[in-house]
Amino acid sequence: MNAPLTTGSVQPEPPPTELVGWGNHPRAVGRQRLSEDLERITDGAALTRGLGRSYGDASLPVAGSRPVAGSPLADRVLSFDRQRGIVRAEAGVTLMRLNRLSLPRGWFTPVTPGTHWVTLGGMVAADVHGKNHHVAGTFGEHVRALRMRLADGRIVEIDEASEAQLFRATLGGMGLTGHVLEVEFAMQPVTTPWIWQESEQVPNFDRALERLEAAGRDWPFTVLWSDLLIGEPHLGRGLLMKGRWATADEAPAQVPPWRAAPTLPFPLPSWALQTWMLGIGNRLNYWKHGAAVRRGIEHPETCFYPLDVIRQWNGVYGRRGFTQYQCVLPGPHTHPRHRRFLQTLRARRADVFLCVIKDCGPAGRGLLSFPFPGVSYALDLPIGPYTQAVVDALNDVVVEEGGRIYLAKDALTRADHYRAMEGERLRNFTAVRDVWDPQRRLKSALSVRLLGDVA
Amino acid sequence: MKVALFGASKGMGRAVARLLAERGDTLCLLGRDRADLERSAADLSVRGAAGTVGIVDCDLLEPGSFVPALDAAVMALGGLDAVVVTAGLFATQDALERDAALRARLLAADFTNTVLFCELAREQLMAAGGAKRLCVFSSVAGDRARKPVILYGAAKAGLSHYLSGLDYKFHADGLRTILVKPGFVKTGMTAGLPVPPFAGEPESVAARVVRALDRGTPVVYAPGIWRWVMQIICLLPRAVMRRIAF
Numbered sequence: 001m002n003a004p005l006t007t008g009s010v011q012p013e014p015p016p017t018e019l020v021g022w023g024n025h026p027r028a029v030g031r032q033r034l035s036e037d038l039e040r041i042t043d044g045a046a047l048t049r050g051l052g053r054s055y056g057d058a059s060l061p062v063a064g065s066r067p068v069a070g071s072p073l074a075d076r077v078l079s080f081d082r083q084r085g086i087v088r089a090e091a092g093v094t095l096m097r098l099n100r101l102s103l104p105r106g107w108f109t110p111v112t113p114g115t116h117w118v119t120l121g122g123m124v125a126a127d128v129h130g131k132n133h134h135v136a137g138t139f140g141e142h143v144r145a146l147r148m149r150l151a152d153g154r155i156v157e158i159d160e161a162s163e164a165q166l167f168r169a170t171l172g173g174m175g176l177t178g179h180v181l182e183v184e185f186a187m188q189p190v191t192t193p194w195i196w197q198e199s200e201q202v203p204n205f206d207r208a209l210e211r212l213e214a215a216g217r218d219w220p221f222t223v224l225w226s227d228l229l230i231g232e233p234h235l236g237r238g239l240l241m242k243g244r245w246a247t248a249d250e251a252p253a254q255v256p257p258w259r260a261a262p263t264l265p266f267p268l269p270s271w272a273l274q275t276w277m278l279g280i281g282n283r284l285n286y287w288k289h290g291a292a293v294r295r296g297i298e299h300p301e302t303c304f305y306p307l308d309v310i311r312q313w314n315g316v317y318g319r320r321g322f323t324q325y326q327c328v329l330p331g332p333h334t335h336p337r338h339r340r341f342l343q344t345l346r347a348r349r350a351d352v353f354l355c356v357i358k359d360c361g362p363a364g365r366g367l368l369s370f371p372f373p374g375v376s377y378a379l380d381l382p383i384g385p386y387t388q389a390v391v392d393a394l395n396d397v398v399v400e401e402g403g404r405i406y407l408a409k410d411a412l413t414r415a416d417h418y419r420a421m422e423g424e425r426l427r428n429f430t431a432v433r434d435v436w437d438p439q440r441r442l443k444s445a446l447s448v449r450l451l452g453d454v455a
Numbered sequence: 456m457k458v459a460l461f462g463a464s465k466g467m468g469r470a471v472a473r474l475l476a477e478r479g480d481t482l483c484l485l486g487r488d489r490a491d492l493e494r495s496a497a498d499l500s501v502r503g504a505a506g507t508v509g510i511v512d513c514d515l516l517e518p519g520s521f522v523p524a525l526d527a528a529v530m531a532l533g534g535l536d537a538v539v540v541t542a543g544l545f546a547t548q549d550a551l552e553r554d555a556a557l558r559a560r561l562l563a564a565d566f567t568n569t570v571l572f573c574e575l576a577r578e579q580l581m582a583a584g585g586a587k588r589l590c591v592f593s594s595v596a597g598d599r600a601r602k603p604v605i606l607y608g609a610a611k612a613g614l615s616h617y618l619s620g621l622d623y624k625f626h627a628d629g630l631r632t633i634l635v636k637p638g639f640v641k642t643g644m645t646a647g648l649p650v651p652p653f654a655g656e657p658e659s660v661a662a663r664v665v666r667a668l669d670r671g672t673p674v675v676y677a678p679g680i681w682r683w684v685m686q687i688i689c690l691l692p693r694a695v696m697r698r699i700a701f
Contacts, residue, residue, distance in 0.1 A: 014647030033646070033647075034643060034646035035646065070646075073643050076495060076498035077497070079497060090494075101502065
């Protein structure tokens with residue numbers, strides 16, 4: 001028995017526990033191995049999961065299958081070249097750690113999602129994008145090499161040159177091509193560790209898309225918060241945020257203070273958050289901002305991770321959980337398909353608690369990478385009796401308009417919708433899995449739901 | 456501060472080492488798996504540890520490795536101000552009752568060998584004189600016997616007893632013994648166990664431990680609330696201890 005003897009525990013397979021994604025829907029029961037030694041626990045595991053920040057079932061095991069490996073304890077930074085900004089780290093390190101380590105040294109992650117509670121491995125698996133997608137692409141564009149455990153148990157080091165297909169399939173491959181053990185990627189240099197941010201009101205949907213696209217020509221970070229609960233003619237009004245790294249003469253001299261976020265101590269009851277409250281909240285948020293353009297220095301974590309100020313904020317939805325529906329529809333933003341998407345939402349009276357809109361730049365090299373040129377919509381919807389119907393209706397539009405959905409958020413899309421959206425790309429991805437994992441040793445609840453894996 | 460850490464490649468030891476690295480201390484890692492120590496050393500260097508982070512072979516199950524390891528650590532550090540011991544072994548009571556070999560190994564590791572190591576570390580620390588620190592991780596399981604941690608708790612009780620004695624005897628000579636009693640902390644060691652109330656994170660435990668290390672606090676519960684939890688448990692009558700599973 002090769003048990004760890006100096007520090008650690010001698011234990012058989014862990015007992016089954018309930019595992020959920022960030023949306024708390026769906027729920028799964030499975031065994032999760034946790035250890036600092038990711039190499040050991042990925043041996044024979046069906047999937048590696050990070051912090052479970054994908055919203056739906058991407059990180060969830062299939063009922064009755066082999067255990068999943070949890071990566072968050074494998075969190076060491078193995079090298080950091082301060083001249084070139086090249087970092088290599090174990091897959092479980094959080095983006096928060098990486099940022100707090102690199103920012104004082106003049107570097108920042110090239111791409112960040114809207115939370116820093118994600119693991120590096122998860123960022124690769126979802127090929128995350130951020131407010132700078134229109135200029136920087138997805139995270140995968142900045143990944144230089146991966147150390148992986150393949151489905152057959154071998155451990156390999158791969159990059160674009162050595163195994164192009166496997167490498168590209170892994171970027172955005174939702175962990176289904178192998179267990180990511182280590183990631184090497186290139187950081188971006190920053191002028192200072194502070195953000196210069198401007199924000200302004202946009203009065204309606206058409207104007208919002210127009211302003212978003214215009215802002216992208218001058219600003220590296222742009223995003224639009226949008227009110228979809230309000231009626232016409234205000235529908236889709238919101239706040240446009242634009243940011244860039246502050247220059248030395250704008251920024252405070254010191255490093256931003258790192259604060260520990262309080263945790264929501266327990267989930268609220270499911271009825272605690274009602275649509276009418278969000279309707280009022282949206283109005284307050286809009287009016288509080290005021291008609292004038294606001295500009296000034298912002299803490300980088302406040303700019304990039306506004307929701308991370310409270311840990312476990314997903315508990316506000318209660319036990320019912322929620323889903324985030326995110327899709328991208330092709331540009332240009334003036335095309336009527338964007339209005340059509342919005343009208344579908346309105347017709348279904350969808351309870352969109354939060355809507356974030358972002359214009360996307362060129363598609364990345366990941367075979368299943370999500371963004372492509374167009375407009376991305378991310379909608380938080382509490383789980384209720386009509387949520388499935390809303391998602392189905394939206395997916396009908398997405399299929400017809402040539403868009404696609406983001407697997408890291410998805411919980412409710414049907415397999416036929418997904419196949420209709422992805423077509424050729426899905427065939428390419430499946431072909432790579434056929435080469436490296438013909439027996440489908442690696443699978444997740446998502447791959448059973450959407451990719452036809454057998455449970 | 457020049458610190459030798461035994462068992463710092465994982466769990467709470469890893470978190471303590473990181474805080475020390477971030478403030479620029481000089482570190483030397485003692486452990487069994489050289490490749491693993493090298494990865495931890497790299498991590499600590501990136502975080503700001505002074506100079507080169509030393510690596511020394513040392514196995515808690517091989518007391519013969521202790522003397523050369525401590526000598527090598529002093530050499531690598533160019534002196535020695537503190538020794539932090541987080542190495543240890545954990546297994547559930549069920550597993551220990553089933554497996555006699557595992558039982559022998561755990562008792563040896565968590566009591567006998569840890570004490571032997573501490574004796575040698577104490578000699579090394581005190582040889583040079585001055586204010587020195589020996590910080591050792593025991594457990595709240597050593598405060599009172601409880602059904603799920605009888606054997607593990609017994610070893611830790613012995614260890615706590617020994618460390619208290621060190622404090623009484625050598626405090627006047629400048630040795631500060633820091634007895635750390637972690638409650639339930641979410642690490643690889645406790646992975647898969649049911650998580651009780653008041654469970655802590657390694658990072659916050661490490662912050663308390665480093666503060667105690669600097670101040671020379673003789674006993675540290677981490678998270679702090681476990682001091683009160685254990686006081687209550689210690690007051691429970693025998694009849695209750697026989698009934699509850701906790």
